[in-house]
Amino acid sequence: MRILVVEDEKKVASFLKKGLEEEYYAVDCAYDGEEALFMVEANDYDLMILDIMLPKVDGLEVLKGVRDKGLTIPVLMVTAKDSVEDVVRGLDAGGDDYLTKPFIFAELLARVRALLRRKEREPAGELRVADLVLDPVTHMVRRGEQEIELTAKEYALLEYLMRHANRVVTRTMISEHVWDYHFDPMTNVIDVYVNHLRKKIDPDSAQRLIHTIRGVGYVLQDRG
């Protein structure tokens, strides 16, 4: 899952990026409204965390711009303005959720998870395909009774595949949602990661879940 953090206060942006990355999200930062509008159009983000008081283009303007372009990306607003009018204005401009500063990081993470879940219309709790289980809160992954250790990127890749289970995901989709801005799409990094992941979750003995669609991408599917 790839997130755009729009925040003019560098230190806030920096700890948000760090904290979110440690939760296996791919994170990009924009430091003003103009940059945010450009980036949200150029890349396919799964969620935007948006500060309201921004230089150049105000956060509410960014939100209007995003909605005017027909983008349905979930937006979590984070701002020091906490009057009821501000909250109402923010939500009416197209925001999906609202957090006031100073916020508790754990709460921010929970709201991010909730927004992503809602985006995919998924029920809360674990993701499940056949006997493969992924818990987005604890980041625990199991195949049957067997617990599986994954690296951050492998986890993010698996989560993305599981959220799009039974649908073909292209390499471009993977690169856009699992990697951040600095990813070089010309490399075969994705294939390498998919192979690592396959070795861990599809041991020889078990039924295979990750399938390659030649020339297109991959699909996670229970073909039992």
Add this chain to the structure above:
Amino acid sequence: MILFKTIKFKMTLWYVVILGIILSCFSLFLYFTLADSLYKGVDNKIRTMAEIVVSSARSPFGGGAGIADLDQVMTERFGVRPLGRFIQILDESGRIGDRSTNLRDVQIPISVQTLKAASRGATTFETVQVMGKYSLRVVTMPIQENGKMAGVVQVGSSLEGVEEALQQLLLILLIAVPAALLVASAGGLFLANKVLKPVDAITQIARRIGSGDLSQRIRIKRVNDELGRLAATFNEMIAKLEKSFRQVKRFTADASHELKTPLTILRGEVEVGLKRKRGLKEYQRILGSNLEEIGRMSRIVEGLLTLSRADMGELTMEREELELSAIAREVWEDLQMLAKEKRIQLKFMDNGFTKVEGDPLLLRQLILNITENGLKYTRAGGEVALKVKGDRDQGMVRLFVTDTGVGIPQKDLKRIFDRFFRVDTARSRETGGTGLGLSISQWIAHAHEGRIAVESKVGKGSTFTVTLPMKD
């Protein structure tokens, strides 16, 4: 009842009471003057008639041999028989001699006292009741012959007409005065209502304003009357209140925002930092950053405290004679290190007599604030000049701080001294600014009866000028 306590009611009451007193006085005066004049008229008429009768009684034609036929005398004299006048002639002992025909069986009474007075030659007027019912005004006049009383003439006139007229008048007054008062009170209430209606409107608006809606204004119809002026004054007051409320609200919002940002950083960095085990370097970085934010918060709190004390007039200020150039030189020396670090040339010049009266610590802070500000917004290789100049002719000491920095856009110049106003929010934060320095500087200048002004060109630099009164 609330009604009885309203000005409307009191005004009407006063009005009616005063009008009542005036009308009553007028009525009494009218009644008694008229009564007096009517009675006097009757008296004059009967006296005249009595005189005629007396003279005719004495006349050689009718006199001597008793009294001639009165009716005839009257007819001769007046052409008509006097109606409603009763004439009676008595001899010196009080026996009735002759009487006018209309008296017939009635007789005008005469008292011993009156008779005695007549014998002394005096004329008496009296009112008597005839047949117990009708009032009769009677004049008793002696007929004198050779200095002796020969008889008495009594002329009476009925007071019926007079009394009827007076009764009529009394009736009219008794009906008319209360009626007039009733109409007057209704009219008074109407007028008071009309006059006081704008006051009610003002009260209603004031109540709405009291409940927190300061955008309300009174609609003024007539500008130049008393209530129009009251409403205008009231509106002005509300406008001022609204403005200062808005300022306070914005200031509070700004202050909370300013404090929330470092709090967010502190809380977020610590929370993310504690989520897992990290290396020593990482902990050091987090703690260092936290320390920075704590410093920023303390500076904001300190600045806010200074300003709020200044606002409340609680900041005690020393007043001593001092050389402004000496303080400026100290600041210049203190900031040399910082300037060198940023590779900015910091210059100092002073010229002439720069004695002012004031608080050395506050003035030092003022100079430090604007000089540091200059250093903050000037790039490496630039120059900041600190210049103190005395002007004896104008009695002013001026301090100029000129930088070759980024400059301030024209539209922001007016707001540069506003609390928490920043031309470039991000840059100011990075350089550790609180957004309060220039507000405090302005307050210090004003507290010393001085001014602070700024001129600037984007890309060229800015000049802050502080003007203080010179101490002779």
